[in-house]
Amino acid sequence: MKPIKNILKYASTIAIAGSLASTAVADVNVAYFLEWATPNQVAKVEKTYDKVLGEKVNWINFGSGGAMTEAMLAGDIDISFSQGLAPFVNAVNANAPIKMVGIAVAYGAADDCIVSGKSGISKANAAELEGKSVAVPLNTMADFGFRMTMRHLGVDINKVTVVDQEPADGAVSLVDGAVAMACGYGENSLSKMKEAGKPMLTSAEKKAAGITSFDIISVTDKFAQEKPEALRRFLEVTHEANAEFAEDDSKIDVIASDAGLSVEKTEAQMDGFAFPTVDEQFEDYFGKDGRVATMLPFMGKMFATEAAPAKADYSTVVDTSFLK
Amino acid sequence: MLDLMFEYRGFIVGFIFLALIIASIAATIFGRKLIRTEKTDAVFGNPSRALGGWHWVVTGVSFILLVWIYYSWDMARAFYPKSANELCQIAKLDFAVNPIRSVFPLDNEYLRSTTLLKREKEQLNNLENEVNNLELSEEAQAHAEETIQLMRSALKSLTSSEFLDSETVNKLAVVESQIKEITNNLTKEGYPGEPSAEQVKLAESQERWGDTGNEIPLHPSSPRGYKFDAVAKEMKEVSREFGRIKNNNSTFLSQVDELKDRIAIFKEVIKSSKSSDKALADKQVDFSKTLRRVLQRIDDGLIFPPQSMEGIQAALVGLEKEKNNQQGGLGFIDSWMMPGGTIKAGTTACSEQGSGRWLPKPSDTLRTLTRISDPDIGYKGHPLLWYKQKPVSEMVDLIVPDFIAALIPGGYPQYSEDGSLSSNFKSKVYNFASGNFESFSVPVPSGHIWDSLLRVLAGLFFGIILGVPLGLFMGLSRFCKGFFDPLIELYRPVPPLAWAPLILTIFGIQDDGKIFLLFMVAFAIMVISARTGATGTQLSKIHAAHSLGASSRQILRRVILPNSLPEILTGIRIAIGVCWGTLVAAEMLAGTTGIGFVENVARKQSDYEIIWTTIIILGLLGLIFDLIMRWVINKVIPWRGKG
Numbered sequence: 031m032k033p034i035k036n037i038l039k040y041a042s043t044i045a046i047a048g049s050l051a052s053t054a055v056a057d058v059n060v061a062y063f064l065e066w067a068t069p070n071q072v073a074k075v076e077k078t079y080d081k082v083l084g085e086k087v088n089w090i091n092f093g094s095g096g097a098m099t100e101a102m103l104a105g106d107i108d109i110s111f112s113q114g115l116a117p118f119v120n121a122v123n124a125n126a127p128i129k130m131v132g133i134a135v136a137y138g139a140a141d142d143c144i145v146s147g148k149s150g151i152s153k154a155n156a157a158e159l160e161g162k163s164v165a166v167p168l169n170t171m172a173d174f175g176f177r178m179t180m181r182h183l184g185v186d187i188n189k190v191t192v193v194d195q196e197p198a199d200g201a202v203s204l205v206d207g208a209v210a211m212a213c214g215y216g217e218n219s220l221s222k223m224k225e226a227g228k229p230m231l232t233s234a235e236k237k238a239a240g241i242t243s244f245d246i247i248s249v250t251d252k253f254a255q256e257k258p259e260a261l262r263r264f265l266e267v268t269h270e271a272n273a274e275f276a277e278d279d280s281k282i283d284v285i286a287s288d289a290g291l292s293v294e295k296t297e298a299q300m301d302g303f304a305f306p307t308v309d310e311q312f313e314d315y316f317g318k319d320g321r322v323a324t325m326l327p328f329m330g331k332m333f334a335t336e337a338a339p340a341k342a343d344y345s346t347v348v349d350t351s352f353l354k
Numbered sequence: 355m356l357d358l359m360f361e362y363r364g365f366i367v368g369f370i371f372l373a374l375i376i377a378s379i380a381a382t383i384f385g386r387k388l389i390r391t392e393k394t395d396a397v398f399g400n401p402s403r404a405l406g407g408w409h410w411v412v413t414g415v416s417f418i419l420l421v422w423i424y425y426s427w428d429m430a431r432a433f434y435p436k437s438a439n440e441l442c443q444i445a446k447l448d449f450a451v452n453p454i455r456s457v458f459p460l461d462n463e464y465l466r467s468t469t470l471l472k473r474e475k476e477q478l479n480n481l482e483n484e485v486n487n488l489e490l491s492e493e494a495q496a497h498a499e500e501t502i503q504l505m506r507s508a509l510k511s512l513t514s515s516e517f518l519d520s521e522t523v524n525k526l527a528v529v530e531s532q533i534k535e536i537t538n539n540l541t542k543e544g545y546p547g548e549p550s551a552e553q554v555k556l557a558e559s560q561e562r563w564g565d566t567g568n569e570i571p572l573h574p575s576s577p578r579g580y581k582f583d584a585v586a587k588e589m590k591e592v593s594r595e596f597g598r599i600k601n602n603n604s605t606f607l608s609q610v611d612e613l614k615d616r617i618a619i620f621k622e623v624i625k626s627s628k629s630s631d632k633a634l635a636d637k638q639v640d641f642s643k644t645l646r647r648v649l650q651r652i653d654d655g656l657i658f659p660p661q662s663m664e665g666i667q668a669a670l671v672g673l674e675k676e677k678n679n680q681q682g683g684l685g686f687i688d689s690w691m692m693p694g695g696t697i698k699a700g701t702t703a704c705s706e707q708g709s710g711r712w713l714p715k716p717s718d719t720l721r722t723l724t725r726i727s728d729p730d731i732g733y734k735g736h737p738l739l740w741y742k743q744k745p746v747s748e749m750v751d752l753i754v755p756d757f758i759a760a761l762i763p764g765g766y767p768q769y770s771e772d773g774s775l776s777s778n779f780k781s782k783v784y785n786f787a788s789g790n791f792e793s794f795s796v797p798v799p800s801g802h803i804w805d806s807l808l809r810v811l812a813g814l815f816f817g818i819i820l821g822v823p824l825g826l827f828m829g830l831s832r833f834c835k836g837f838f839d840p841l842i843e844l845y846r847p848v849p850p851l852a853w854a855p856l857i858l859t860i861f862g863i864q865d866d867g868k869i870f871l872l873f874m875v876a877f878a879i880m881v882i883s884a885r886t887g888a889t890g891t892q893l894s895k896i897h898a899a900h901s902l903g904a905s906s907r908q909i910l911r912r913v914i915l916p917n918s919l920p921e922i923l924t925g926i927r928i929a930i931g932v933c934w935g936t937l938v939a940a941e942m943l944a945g946t947t948g949i950g951f952v953e954n955v956a957r958k959q960s961d962y963e964i965i966w967t968t969i970i971i972l973g974l975l976g977l978i979f980d981l982i983m984r985w986v987i988n989k990v991i992p993w994r995g996k997g
Binding site: 096099100122125127129163188194255256338339341347349 | 449452456474477566569570597644647648650651654698699700701702704705707711734858859862863864943944945946954957958959960961962963964
């Protein structure tokens with residue numbers, strides 16, 4: 031018995047020591063999405079971030095922005111790159127100590143609602159969706175897009191049966207004809223959806239209706255306080271990568287392989303993306319009536335719950351000082 | 355009633371907490387006493403020794419509730435409802451001081467200057483090693499080496515106090531004295547004086563701790579709160595000032611200028627002597643880029659001579675001490691009443707971090723449960739458990755298959771030329787079968803819980819109906835065993851989640867897919883348990899029945915089935931548990947209703963109260979089912995273990 035006891039004792043000691051050691055990581059940990067092509071992936075692959083920051087930058091992929099928030103609260107992630115506004119607003123409503131430091135991607139068509147061809151529904155007779163099933167990943171940017179589209183087309187959401195499905199699952203349901211419309215993001219899922227139908231609104235129509243959105247770069251308060259230089263450098267490298275890509279997009283295959291997409295799908299996705307420069311961000315987004323100032327309260331109210339009511343003022347969670 | 359309870363939740367929770375402690379102690383004492391006085395005939399190993407013992411149930415339940423109330427900080431909120439607000443003010447000071455504090459080896463092992471210095475020196479070493487591999491011209495190599503040397507001396511002019519200019523020294527001294535001033539303010543009684551009318555108004559207008567979600571009242575409302583709030587604001591300014599201080603002494607600046615020129619020259623040199631080998635050329639460019647980046651980082655001027663920082667560090671330690679001194683009993687509340695975490699301040703709000711965040715308070719959870727139990731509120735448009743009026747025709751549609759209309763000879767009627775519609779027997783049957791007729795409505799249960807319950811029961815039902823006979827025959831027939839054994843054993847170990855992606859495309863988003871997933875889980879368990887039961891029947895009983903003239907059918911029904919009932923019932927008990935376990939996964943596939951759906955949606959919003967509500971509902975439902983099964987087992991096979 032005694033050796034077993036000893037082994038158990040050592041094993042538990044090692045386990046405790048290991049768990050303590052793993053919490054004390056000094057590197058910079060960044061959360062990102064797969065299937066979401068951004069120019070800074072070139073910098074990520076070429077380790078430019080590591081070189082400029084002088085520290086090891088770990089990239090961890092996530093399935094949803096909500097999970098990014100959880101990981102940030104648990105202290106495992108410092109920077110969430112391209113977190114959706116919806117999860118960010120949810121986190122802020124729940125008093126999470128995180129803030130927005132910049133815009134990662136602006137997009138109109140990257141999340142989309144695809145109507146199945148079989149249903150015979152288009153924007154002309156969109157009200158026929160009432161009583162039918164629609165696959166939506168709830169509480170994501172696609173959910174936001176869905177609600178805005180329905181509002182624009184005058185469809186009563188309460189009469190639509192909303193099925194909560196991840197985009198990949200929603201694509202399967204749309205192809206099988208189980209749902210009349212599926213909303214989602216991610217180029218692989220969207221192109222599979224488009225096999226069975228076409229977008230409810232074209233990107234031009236969406237733009238006209240004001241249904242465009244953007245993903246942000248969010249950080250924990252702690253990281254922003256303790257490593258402001260690293261954060262500033264991180265944003266610099268990101269913008270440099272954006273600028274380099276705007277001039278010369280020959281490295282798209284690097285982005286494609288890092289995003290887990292084919293080159294064609296990457297091109298298709300990035301056509302719908304815009305990567306605002308620092309000047310553009312200050313001009314269009316962070317101004318007094320900029321898009322951030324209008325979108326945050328709007329979405330805050332949309333996703334407010336009993337436990338996490340909307341905030342009166344969202345400007346305090348935006349910090350542009352690291353962009354300058 | 356509920357509002358009143360909510361108003362006085364502090365008293366109620368506190369009372370319950372004390373009552374639970376008393377109950378568990380009383381039950382334990384009672385149990386100890388019973389052990390001493392009770393005379394038991396049963397020897398060790400006899401299961402009847404485990405009969406009774408409700409008092410241990412009391413202790414067990416009380417213990418779980420006590421742990422929950424304690425770790426969710428409900429106890430802290432009940433006994434010290436104002437503490438969160440005061441701790442929030444203290445957290446504001448911590449938050450404000452953190453930018454300075456993180457520079458010093460107070461929470462970290464090293465001074466930040468040390469970490470930075472180490473990092474840059476390592477980089478310089480790497481660069482030095484690399485110079486030789488670049489195949490540069492002799493001149494260029496010497497230039498590069500000199501540059502690296504100069505960087506080293508630039509680092510030295512940062513770390514040595516002899517170069518430190520008086521301006522920086524002054525700035526550091528100012529920060530030090532400001533921190534001391536803040537520490538001094540902390541000690542002052544009644545600092546910063548009477549709160550302004552605006553502050554009082556803010557303090558009075560805010561809600562109590564946790565009235566909405568996990569909100570902690572942000573504005574100070576007590577003398578201690580006002581004091582900490584005031585010094586936190588001062589500290590924020592000091593931190594900002596400190597963040598601007600750079601070690602920009604003239605020696606260093608001139609060195610940086612020279613370095614910039616040198617690197618620019620070096621860049622030109624490698625550009626002009628462009629090597630034909632592309633890999634090598636890339637390497638050279640990379641080298642010059644890295645040189646520039648290291649210089650950029652050194653140029654931040656964040657490295658200071660260690661002695662110059664000692665004053666601030668001492669001031670910070672003093673501040674920390676005074677903070678602990680001033681917070682008094684709050685420190686005790688923070689560490690003992692709020693285990694597993696603390697209250698932290700952020701830019702906008704104070705929040706509970708640690709177990710206070712992810713473990714909602716029992717009182718809040720109960721309130722959330724009551725709220726979403728209200729059929730008018732529900733969750734995502736569906737009540738938890740309620741009824742709705744459903745016309746009988748819908749049920750007829752569900753039960754009677756449409757194709758019976760097609761069996762009747764003849765065709766469907768057409769409309770006549772004047773546009774009037776007629777009907778015949780065939781169309782009437784079709785209307786009946788498809789539920790297309792006027793009917794009265796009957797109340798039918800509905801809601802998330804009901805939907806989940808139906809799915810589990812349906813899966814279980816089919817699992818038992820098909821699994822038990824198959825299991826019995828696998829135990830009795832060579833063909834059945836040989837034919838089905840590989841099939842069952844192959845699919846049984848596969849976790850139900852592995853089937854999930856297939857289920858979606860085979861069955862679609864309706865209930866049948868979810869039920870099938872649950873059926874698969876229940877089926878395997880039922881087959882195995884029925885088979886074990888059948889093979890475990892005592893041979894002597896079968897022989898006895900046979901010699902008394904029983905037919906095969908009679909042996910199966912009268913001997914084998916009753917004898918395998920204990921295994922089958924235990925199998926059902928296990929299957930119920932596993933079905934509930936699989937339910938959340940099944941409802942994740944295409945959620946429209948159900949407990950699993952509620953949990954999946956709440957998860958994306960980090961709504962821990964709802965998440966815990968669903969966990970509790972699932973637990974209670976599982977418990978109820980298990981109690982029912984225990985009762986059934988006692989009724990059906992009271993003889994088990996006594997044969």
